[in-house]
Amino acid sequence: MKALIVGDFDYNIEKDTLFGGTHREIILNAVKEYHYPVIFDFPAGHIRDNRALIFGKEITIEVNETVSKIWH
Numbered sequence: 001m002k003a004l005i006v007g008d009f010d011y012n013i014e015k016d017t018l019f020g021g022t023h024r025e026i027i028l029n030a031v032k033e034y035h036y037p038v039i040f041d042f043p044a045g046h047i048r049d050n051r052a053l054i055f056g057k058e059i060t061i062e063v064n065e066t067v068s069k070i071w072h
Contacts, residue, residue: 039061039068058072
C-alpha cells in the first residue's frame with residue numbers, strides 16, 4: 001500500500017489560510033485524484049517529538065477510521 005505521511009506541526013498553522021485553506025485542506029486537495037490514505041500529524045518534522053522516517057525503507061502501514069499505525 002502507498003500512503004502520504006504528513007508530519008506534525010508545532011505551530012497554529014490552521015489559522016493561516018493565506019494559500020486558500022488550512023494545510024490539511026491544501027494537501028487533501030492536491031492529492032484528491034490519487035487513491036491512497038493520507039496520514040496527518042505523524043510525529044516527525046520540526047517538532048520536539050521527532051521520530052525518524054527512513055527514506056527508501058519498506059514499511060507496513062495500517063490505516064482505518066480511528067487509527068494509523070506504521071512499523072518496519
